[in-house]
Amino acid sequence: MTLSLTAVGLGIIVLGAGLGIGKLAFGAMEAMARQPEISSKIQTAMIIAAALIEGLALFAIVVALLKG
Amino acid sequence: MTLSLTAVGLGIIVLGAGLGIGKLAFGAMEAMARQPEISSKIQTAMIIAAALIEGLALFAIVVALLKG
Amino acid sequence: MTLSLTAVGLGIIVLGAGLGIGKLAFGAMEAMARQPEISSKIQTAMIIAAALIEGLALFAIVVALLKG
């Protein structure tokens, strides 16, 4: 009998990463709209924060692939 | 019979870390828009706090890989 | 039959710590934007509180590794 929860786990990974990056990018858009003159700085900060979440999620997906 | 919950655990790890980093980075973007002149200080604080969550999550994923 | 809940436990650890640090760092960013002149004090308080959560979470992950 095989009952694999790997796909469920992958789903929760993307749920967390998607909501997190979505929330911070939302904040970035709002901030750019309020202060257009520093939009490149905000974009840099957005990419840094999104990359942190992205890295975690990719690593977790790879581990799920190995252990799933 | 094999029923592995490792992937689900990985999902919850990324869920927590993603929402946490997403929330704080959202706050950082808002703060940059309100006080553009201290945006580099805010970015530093954002990276410190995000790195704390990142470190925990990476350590937890590695432990999940070992113990899964 | 093997059914390990270690990874799920690790996930809940990071969920708590991530949301906690995310919330307090969000507050710290907001506070910096409102009172830029005490931003270093706020950053100190943020790091103190985040370190308390970080310490708990790291200790819990290590215990999970030992007992898992």
Next chain:
Amino acid sequence: MTLSLTAVGLGIIVLGAGLGIGKLAFGAMEAMARQPEISSKIQTAMIIAAALIEGLALFAIVVALLKG
């Protein structure tokens, strides 16, 4: 058959402590921004309350390690 719930318990411990310390530190940051002149008093109160939660959580983790 092995089924250990220790890690899940550790997760719930850190969930409670993390959310609790996160919430009170969030309040402390907000309070500092509104009354910067008593920020050291607020920081003291924050550390007292966080230490109470920290102590409970550490004691609970140690008991989980012993009894798990």
Next chain:
Amino acid sequence: MTLSLTAVGLGIIVLGAGLGIGKLAFGAMEAMARQPEISSKIQTAMIIAAALIEGLALFAIVVALLKG
């Protein structure tokens, strides 16, 4: 077969106590910011209330240790 729910119980103890102390300390910080001149009185009240939760939780953890 071994199935111990002790750690889960400990987790729920700290979940309740952590959220409770977190919420009341959050209120204390807010109150200090609004009425800075009575901040020491607010801190005393915060410690009394937190100590009541702390005492309950510590006693519950000790009973869990003995009976777990």
